[in-house]
Amino acid sequence: MNSVGVLQASGHSRVHIGNVYNEVVPVPERSETPPRPSFTIPFRRDDNFVERKTILDRIHRASSAPASRVALVGLGGVGKSQLAIEHAYRVRDRFRKQNKEIWAFWVHAGTRARVEEGFNAIADAAKIPGRNQPKADILQLVYQWLHNERNGQWLMVLDSADDVNVFYGTDEKVKQTATIGEGMRPLWTYLPQSSNGSILITTRDKELAFKLTGDHRNLIEVGPMDQDHALTLLVTKSGPQYNKDEGTKLVEELEYMPLAISQAAAYIVQRAPLRPIDPDKSYDYETSANNESYERNG
Template sequence: MPPRSREEFTVAIICALPLEADAVEALFDEHYDELGHIYGKHVGDANSYITGRINNHDVVLACMPGMGNRRSAGVARGLLVNFTGIKLTLLVGICGGVPYVSDGTEIVLGDIIISDSVIEYDFGRQYPHGFERKSGVKEALTSPSQEIQSFLNRLRTRRMKDQVQRQTAQFLRILQEMEGNEWNYPGVLQDTLFEASYRHKHYKQQSTAECICADCHSSFNPVCQQALNGECKNIGCTGDLVQRHRLNTDSPQPIIHIGTIASANSVMKSGEHRDQLAENEGVIGFEMEGAGVWDSLPCVIIKGVCDYADSHKNKIWQNYAAATAASCAKAVLAYWVNGLQQQPQATSHPKPSSTVPFERDEMFVGREDIIMSIKNAVQEGSGWTSKRAALVGLGGVGKSQIAIEYTYRVREFAPNTWTFWVHASNTTRFEQGYRDIATVAKVPGRDDPKADILQLVNKWLCHETNCRRLMVLDNADDNDTFFNTSGERLPFVDYLPHVSHGSILVISRNQTVARNIVGPRGQLLQVKPMSTNDAITLLRTRIQVDQSNETEAKLLVKALECIPLAIAQAGAYISNRSPRMSIPTYLELFQQSESNQEHLNYDDAHDLRRDRSIRHPVITTW
């Protein structure tokens, strides 16, 4: 359930640029107050806020009016006044990176830098011989709180760092699968690093009088404005490139570096000054907002490297770097609980199991193409992404039977995956499905009669530590069940998780409803009647079909339009007669009249793998 007031928000995220905020907001698991009318803000606060949920955290995203520490300090003041319950602030965006850490580790474009300390490198005194930074105890920015220091030390451990990096890559793929390609990796050929002393200037003769680059022979000589604003390929930068071993792959995975970040109101665009600060102060990144927030709010800076803090810059890496930073921020929040890293006891979670209420059909035949399509739609390799898919088709064509078989196969190849079955034909059954999940998963708070079971289960489903899961929504045919906004409760669609460790498979006869639930990125898989050969195979699992009656069997399955449920019902009807009815007799009765067809396909009691609340689907389909 969304917070009742601003005071209940515990996590703040600050972004300086719209492209940074876009990446963060795209990874929200839920949006709360779209128009800002519910939570509001104090009179005089110039900040702009977006509220929502990431993992189990109620998050407020503050968008800055521009870059710089002065502006970030103003945003921090607004957050302090309006959102008094903030326990952690993440400053998320892009930065310049030092090419090599002190231990020789390479930093490449797209990597993520997380702060454990911040220095203001433009805070000091200007003497005739040069600038001296103030670095005394009185002038230094404070150290992070003990909670943040403890968390960062835990993040430095190999196991947790590997986990966060893997989840960062998963969230990054989610962003890159969205419409557009602004968050895609630009390519290793675009990641160029020159020697620190190699200047960004015109190396081709310019005829304009304003160009002074020809007289630039050292770092003290100025460069013309046109060259400063131009890209390397246009002005002729062809110096020797520094070789990077991590760029030997086509698309290196972003990795996390933890260390000191230098913050200033100016952009670092000098490789020589960059290296000097890196050597003297241990700096690994440069940005422009951290110092304004650091002493006001409990803060961690998470920024993606979009350049090497030298004069050779272009903006092609900004979107990708913003995406890696946003993905890392979401991964980090999965381990942050009230200022402490999450370390649940091994006994706190029951072993993953299933709420699928149907036994497996040992006589299931065919449909391998559809099952493979489901697998491709909701799984990727050995992991899972935040995907949704829907089986759409007329009643009786076998949608639920396919889904049942698929859930059992999931349990076979991934026994640590929860499989949940939620009847979604009406609000009562939907709520009962969530109560079943709460019971089998032992969700904390489930026994509280005042608990909102939908919100309680939704938060549990969204939590990263609760294993992978597949949820099946059966008979999701009514749009109002999921999207009705007339009551006090949120629409049911808002209680469906959208996280990297879980997927949703919708079963529906209504293509519009299915599309609305899975969204524009989800896949609709059309389920049609079986092929004649598969239909004959299905009939053989119910009655005897051999060479003597194979022709009549083909006529029968064609008369039944190869609808699996109709074939199963026909087989049950024939085998249950005493004496046993022949296929030609059944076919003759079936073709005599519509009333006979209704009678012969009226009894659903034989099929124990169907929802009993959906009556006579074959008759309805015909």
């Protein structure tokens, strides 16, 4: 006598009679209660953030337009990522003051694989139906979900979008990193422009920034800090370890770059208990700071 049974795995059912297996229609996904909007920025707010009000005001104004795309453009280390983080928290605060909620997503855009990883995280956070199907096109599912105004307001940060080939390329490297089911559709086509959302991009590539935003007026160039902001950052991060002249000389040597100043301050704080700063001795802060490992490069 033949045995009959049903196996269920990966959303599909298979009927077997003896040693014969036949594929049947996929098992419907269990319905999930749509979650409330969540704030998924993976970095804590910097309590010692130094106000660069002109830049933050420009980001706020440009991002307030429906379906906005804004790009922060500048060299590595000028503080683009920190500005994006602070902007995201301020957007959340403004919504909370109005008793409203907003989705906030962070997508590392250095490679196609990292972008896909970020979209997968969005799909999971929003519990997008269909995401667990074996051949789910996650990029398309997220694109459609973001386009649906019923899902609420959202902000997406595309951080470190420095390689034009990640979004527009079709070379062999991109082909090898594309996942099954997503084909070779360029990544830029999965970035929605809908009235319920905005995208903030950080990049070193001005040409890519223009291609992604489509408007030079939405490019905000971020340069080194001015001297006052640089000194404030140094004192805030390290404490009053020296007089103004010494601090001025140090931030000048570090070319007023926020990342370098933060690294130097971290070195000072770490070493200060064991090696009090001697104003008559020269310290190579820049070399020491460059040896530190940091996840974000500004």
